[in-house]
Structure formats: C-alpha cells, structure tokens
Amino acid sequence: MYKLGLTTWSPLAFGTLTGKYSTGKPESSRFTTPTFDNLAKEEQFTTRVKMADELKPIADELGRSLAQFSIAWAVSNENVSTVLIAASRPSHLEENVQALNFASKITSEVKVKIDAVVKFVPFIRV
Numbered sequence: 388m389y390k391l392g393l394t395t396w397s398p399l400a401f402g403t404l405t406g407k408y409s410t411g412k413p414e415s416s417r418f419t420t421p422t423f424d425n426l427a428k429e430e431q432f433t434t435r436v437k438m439a440d441e442l443k444p445i446a447d448e449l450g451r452s453l454a455q456f457s458i459a460w461a462v463s464n465e466n467v468s469t470v471l472i473a474a475s476r477p478s479h480l481e482e483n484v485q486a487l488n489f490a491s492k493i494t495s496e497v498k499v500k501i502d503a504v505v506k507f508v509p510f511i512r513v
C-alpha cells in the first residue's frame with residue numbers, strides 16, 4: 388500500500404535468539420556489561436530467554452538452528468526489505484547467511500506457532 392520497506396536491526400536480539408543465554412549469562416557476554424544493563428534486567432531478560440527456548444523446538448522441527456530460524460522469520464516478513472545481521476566470528480556469519488535459503492520454509496503455519504510463543508505487542512519507550 389505505502390511501498391515502504393522495514394529495516395530490522397538485531398534480529399537475534401543481541402544473541403538471545405541463538406540459545407547462548409539458555410543456561411545463564413556467560414561472564415564475557417554483553418549482558419554482563421554496564422552498556423546492556425537496562426536490557427539485562429532480570430525479569431525481562433528471563434522472559435526473553437524463556438521465549439527463545441520455547442522457539443527452539445520449532446526451529447528443530449524445520450532442521451535449522453535457532454539463529455537461522457530467527458533470521459529467516461525476519462526475512463520472510465513481506466514488509467521487511469532489509470535484515471541487518473552481525474557476527475562475532477566468521478563461522479557465525481556463514482551460519483546466519485544460510486537463513487536466506489530457508490526463509491520460504493517460514494509458512495503461515497509456522498508463523499502461527501511463533502505467535503503462540505511470542506506475543507508481538509507494540510510498545511513505546513519513554
């Protein structure tokens with residue numbers, strides 16, 4: 388309708404959607420630094436990690452890592468024109484780029500499963 392495209396930033400939610408934080412915050416992780424202190428508030432952080440853990444079985448059903456699954460979900464959104472990704476290692480980048488070959492597997496049925504786990508409610512930060 389408006390012919391605008393959305394750019395997504397941090398489709399892996401600062402690593403949360405990689406499964407990295409399922410067992411807690413590694414000492415060298417960004418969520419232990421003052422810069423990310425606000426994002427790492429315990430209740431919010433725990434809720435986000437729990438949702439990521441609940442998405443993992445859906446990714447497993449499709450034979451992909453949680454990271455690939457999350458990026459593919461962003462790419463599959465018809466309103467998204469750009470998905471900005473980053474990686475701390477070349478191997479992570481190689482894995483993440485594979486999501487492009489997988490986006491067509493994010494069907495409406497898969498999106499219903501995702502929506503059952505993650506309640507997408509817009510909010511405004513003040």
